Every structure is written in structure tokens, then in C-alpha cells.
């Protein structure tokens with residue numbers, strides 16, 4: 001497998017009239033990996049992916065996909081790249097899933113077997129239903145099938161599991177993991193942080209048209225900072241606990257009766273919390289040490305503005 005990047009975005013800028021949707025974004029996507037692009041609504045995820053798909057022309061910077069220019073080399077890239085647009089856009093409303101997939105399969109040299117795709121994506125009951133009558137989740141799955149039917153080397157999936165029920169979501173995750181095992185590069189956008197955490201090798205967090213963090217889920221959540229959480233009676237006066245904690249630690253009540261201490265967690269910090277509880281006659285029903293989740297990191301990086 002080649003080790004050159006599957007996608008290389010360098011200083012990408014895209015404007016819509018006076019609005020800058022992507023503001024100098026750089027990102028390198030490794031081949032044969034699953035990369036999840038996360039970001040708040042309007043962060044510029046779809047615009048970035050559409051520049052990679054060749055649907056939009058950058059106003060600045062450069063994009064290389066499989067070493068090629070998505071616009072200039074569109075013809076060469078088409079058979080090698082699968083695309084799933086947001087909410088299954090681009091499907092003919094009158095087409096039926098089986099005929100649509102069979103038709104698409106004819107355009108590729110080594111397509112996947114249509115029946116197999118229909119089975120993988122649980123579309124057998126809907127294979128003869130016109131697209132316009134499919135449920136939202138069925139349409140999503142059909143769009144995913146259309147992106148995969150040509151056996152692409154690289155797929156761009158815009159929110160592939162949005163509107164899909166939990167069991168089917170897991171099947172899609174399994175399918176994406178299988179694609180990765182076969183050496184396919186997957187780039188997906190999602191609002192589901194647990195999706196990124198479970199299946200992505202690389203996560204890219206975008207905010208305001210810029211890349212604000214990238215790394216594996218473990219890299220993004222690893223830090224000395226962690227948390228102690230405990231439960232007790234609601235509305236405890238935390239000021240004396242705050243005074244007893246080291247300067248880098250903070251405590252707050254996150255929900256009635258649920259308390260969170262964030263900082264450098266070590267045995268001394270735990271002892272401080274336990275002795276404060278003893279002094280205030282608080283028996284914590286639950287007391288646990290936790291790592292920052294990817295969601296904590298995401299909200300820290302993107303949430304302040306939206307809070």
C-alpha cells in the first residue's frame with residue numbers, strides 16, 4: 001500500500017459571497033485509515049469535503065486526492081473515489097434501489113455484487129421501492145451503497161449514519177471497518193462523537209473553517225488532566241473544597257447531586273476530596289476517576305463560543 005497521503009489539503013479557503021466557510025484549513029488523510037471530521041454546524045465540514053470531491057472549486061490553497069487535482073483530474077478520479085452526499089442527496093426519486101445499483105455497477109470495471117450490497121445494507125425489503133418512498137434511513141443506506149458499488153479506493157461519506165437506527169448504525173460501522181481491512185480509505189463527517197471514537201483511526205476537529213485539532217481518539221483525549229466525579233446531596237457548598245484543592249483543579253455541580261472535580265488527578269487530590277466529604281458528613285454513593293472523553297475535548301475546543 002502506498003504511504004503517500006490519500007488526501008492532502010493545504011491552506012484551503014472557500015468563500016460564499018462575503019462569508020468565508022473555510023479559512024485556511026490544512027489536513028492530511030492517511031491511506032487505508034478511517035478519518036472522521038467533526039465540527040459544529042456550519043464549521044465547514046461539507047464544504048471541505050465537497051472541495052475534495054471536486055464539486056466546489058477552492059478560492060485559495062490546494063487539495064490533492066490520491067495525488068491528483070479533484071477538478072482537473074475528475075475523469076481519472078471518478079472510478080477510484082466513492083461519494084455519499086448529505087441526506088442521500090443526488091439519488092433519482094423515481095429509481096428503485098436494485099435497478100439503480102445495477103445501473104451504476106455497469107459503469108465500473110470491477111463493481112461489487114449488487115445483491116451482496118443490498119444484503120449488507122439491509123435493503124432487501126426496499127429493493128423495489130422508488131427512492132422517493134424510501135424511509136430516511138433506507139435512503140441513507142442506498143446512498144452509501146451507491147458510494148461503494150464501484151469498489152473505490154477512497155470514499156467520502158457525509159454523515160453516513162445520520163437518521164439510521166442503532167442496530168443498522170452498528171452494521172454500517174462493521175462495514176466501514178471491513179472496508180478499512182480491505183485497504184480502502186474512508187473520510188466521513190459526523191456529529192456523533194461516539195461514532196468517531198469507536199471507528200476512526202484519525203479524528204479532525206474543525207471549527208470556523210479551520211482545523212483545531214487532529215489525532216487518534218486516544219491522542220486527543222490523553223492528557224494529565226482527568227476528573228473525579230462523585231454523587232451526594234444536591235447543592236453542597238463547594239467553596240471550602242475549592243479552597244482545599246490545588247490551584248489547577250476546579251469543582252462544580254454538573255447536575256443536582258453530581259459533582260465533578262477536574263484537574264491533575266493523583267492520590268493526594270483523591271484524599272482531599274475524601275477528607276472534605278468526611279468533614280461534611282457526605283457519603284459519596286458513587287466516586288469515580290475518569291479520563292476526558294472525546295466529547296469533553298470537542299466541547300472545550302469548539303463549545304465556548306456556542307455555550
Ligand SMILES: Nc1ncnc2c1ncn2[C@@H]1O[C@H](COP(=O)(O)OP(=O)(O)OP(=O)(O)O)[C@@H](O)[C@H]1O
Nearest residue numbers: 016019020021039040041042043044045046047048
Ligand atoms: N452554497 C452556499 N452558499 C452560501 N453559503 C453556504 C453555501 N454552502 C454552505 N454555506 C455556508 O458555509 C458555512 C459552512 O457550511 P458547511 O455546510 O460546510 O458546514 P458543515 O460543517 O458541513 O455544517 P453541518 O454540520 O451543519 O452540516 C455555513 O455557514 C453555510 O451556511
